[in-house]
Amino acid sequence: MAFSLAERIEERQGDQYALHRQYLNASLARVQAIIGFDKTYTRGEGAYLWDAAGNRYLDLLSGYSVFNLGRGHPVVRRVIQEMLAMERPNLVKMDCPLLAGLLAEALVKRMPPGLDAVFFANSGADAVDTALKFARAATGRPRVLYLDHAFHGLTLSTLSINGGPQFREGFEPLMPGFDEVEMDDLAGLERELYPGDVAAFVVEPIQGKGVYIPADGYLPEAQRLCRAHGTLFVCDEVQAGLGRTGKFLSSEHWSLEPDIVTLSKSLGGGYVPVSATITRRAIHDKMFSRLERCQVHSTTFGQNELAMAAGLATLHVLDEEQLIERAATIGQKLMAGLAALQERYHVIADVRGKGLMIAIEFRPPRSLALRAAWTAAEAAQKGLFAQLVVMALMRDHRILTQVGGPGVNIIKLLPPLIIGEQEVETTVAAFDAVLAEATRIRGRVWGLSGQLIKHALSQ
Numbered sequence: 488m489a490f491s492l493a494e495r496i497e498e499r500q501g502d503q504y505a506l507h508r509q510y511l512n513a514s515l516a517r518v519q520a521i522i523g524f525d526k527t528y529t530r531g532e533g534a535y536l537w538d539a540a541g542n543r544y545l546d547l548l549s550g551y552s553v554f555n556l557g558r559g560h561p562v563v564r565r566v567i568q569e570m571l572a573m574e575r576p577n578l579v580k581m582d583c584p585l586l587a588g589l590l591a592e593a594l595v596k597r598m599p600p601g602l603d604a605v606f607f608a609n610s611g612a613d614a615v616d617t618a619l620k621f622a623r624a625a626t627g628r629p630r631v632l633y634l635d636h637a638f639h640g641l642t643l644s645t646l647s648i649n650g651g652p653q654f655r656e657g658f659e660p661l662m663p664g665f666d667e668v669e670m671d672d673l674a675g676l677e678r679e680l681y682p683g684d685v686a687a688f689v690v691e692p693i694q695g696k697g698v699y700i701p702a703d704g705y706l707p708e709a710q711r712l713c714r715a716h717g718t719l720f721v722c723d724e725v726q727a728g729l730g731r732t733g734k735f736l737s738s739e740h741w742s743l744e745p746d747i748v749t750l751s752k753s754l755g756g757g758y759v760p761v762s763a764t765i766t767r768r769a770i771h772d773k774m775f776s777r778l779e780r781c782q783v784h785s786t787t788f789g790q791n792e793l794a795m796a797a798g799l800a801t802l803h804v805l806d807e808e809q810l811i812e813r814a815a816t817i818g819q820k821l822m823a824g825l826a827a828l829q830e831r832y833h834v835i836a837d838v839r840g841k842g843l844m845i846a847i848e849f850r851p852p853r854s855l856a857l858r859a860a861w862t863a864a865e866a867a868q869k870g871l872f873a874q875l876v877v878m879a880l881m882r883d884h885r886i887l888t889q890v891g892g893p894g895v896n897i898i899k900l901l902p903p904l905i906i907g908e909q910e911v912e913t914t915v916a917a918f919d920a921v922l923a924e925a926t927r928i929r930g931r932v933w934g935l936s937g938q939l940i941k942h943a944l945s946q
């Protein structure tokens with residue numbers, strides 16, 4: 488009998504949460520049920536998802552920034568189909584594939600001066616791990632510095648530069664000499680750099696967890712200090728790169744000239760996993776320093792044809808549709824709409840971000856009665872208020888958002904860069920309605936909290 492994917496899906500639609508509870512991450516499947524995210528999506532296009540009943544959802548998560556071009560972009564899809572039809576020889580390995588060369592060339596053109604050598608891998612963590620190996624090979628030094636709140640992936644090496652204790656717990660000891668420094672503390676950074684044993688300082692110019700943005704002078708001065716102490720300055724652009732913040736790289740907001748840049752997520756156009764680590768030729772060649780070391784760092788699926796084709800198509804669409812400029816202008820409108828809500832709702836402490844990477848941070852309400860509800864919720868689980876808002880946005884407005892990190896009262900928005908005025912209006916109106924409910928003690932938003940508190944306390 489011929490295998491039909493469509494038939495297989497048709498037969499088993501609706502089994503997915505049970506399958507995940509049985510064979511995959513049961514805890515995650517349970518959390519999705521608790522917060523009302525256990526939907527059966529059947530279609531995705533642009534900024535929207537549809538469920539089996541035909542309901543439409545606005546996706547402000549973008550698969551954690553994988554869908555900068557929106558879902559199912561026709562150009563990327565066509566290029567992938569073209570690629571499959573060509574039956575090109577993929578992953579020969581003992582050759583130098585053309586498409587990898589073309590994508591490397593296209594990426595180098597978009598980099599700050601001097602970054603002219605590329606390594607392709609499959610995920611963000613892969614790209615950062617490669618950056619760490621480049622830095623050690625090039626400097627001969629052991630140590631690495633990273634920032635509080637940093638997130639660079641969850642493999643053991645990237646966990647070693649993770650600034651969130653919740654992620655590290657249970658996996659220690661991590662890499663010795665990989666140490667945290669505080670954002671905006673230049674004196675502290677210089678103290679760590681001074682002994683001359685630090686290979687790299689790794690930063691997300693705009694942090695993914697919480698959307699924390701350093702004070703204006705911090706990153707340029709940190710880069711200068713790194714240069715002065717022979718430490719490589721690494722910008723992890725896995726989430727904030729590729730136009731998300733209104734620039735091709737978020738480091739361009741400060742005209743930085745990093746020694747190494749990492750990219751991933753939307754580089755595959757929302758279809759194919761791919762990542763790139765881009766550095767100076769001199770650094771690159773320190774890793775592949777002799778002919779017999781030409782494969783000292785590699786990964787089986789790096790440079791695969793599908794990923795390279797998707798990457799080329801993605802860069803083309805970013806330019807053709809001027810999505811980077813669009814992220815800047817639409818992002819400003821969205822931030823302005825949310826900032827106007829901040830004037831009306833005391834519970835919004837801050838609206839911050841750049842382009843379409845935006846955080847809304849909450850603080851305890853002013854009214855005593857509401858404050859008691861907030862305190863009870865926070866005592867059960869930190870960041871629960873933000874979770875309630877996320878749940879209400881989904882339940883009442885069919886909008887997908889996320890809490891901006893473990894234990895924080897921050898909602899993070901990462902819409903596709905293709906959204907327009909309509910989506911901005913819908914989003915601002917939905918936040919308005921949910922916060923109006925959340926700032927009334929009998930508001931429907933608080934109705935969700937009992938259930939969440941019960942689950943939090945039973946853990």
Ligand SMILES: Cc1ncc(COP(=O)(O)O)c(C=O)c1O
Nearest residue numbers: 610611612638639640695725726
């Ligand atoms: C800045 C940054 N670096 C690295 C990673 C890790 O990427 P991946 O999940 O593809 O390993 C992420 C993932 O969210 C990220 O945001």
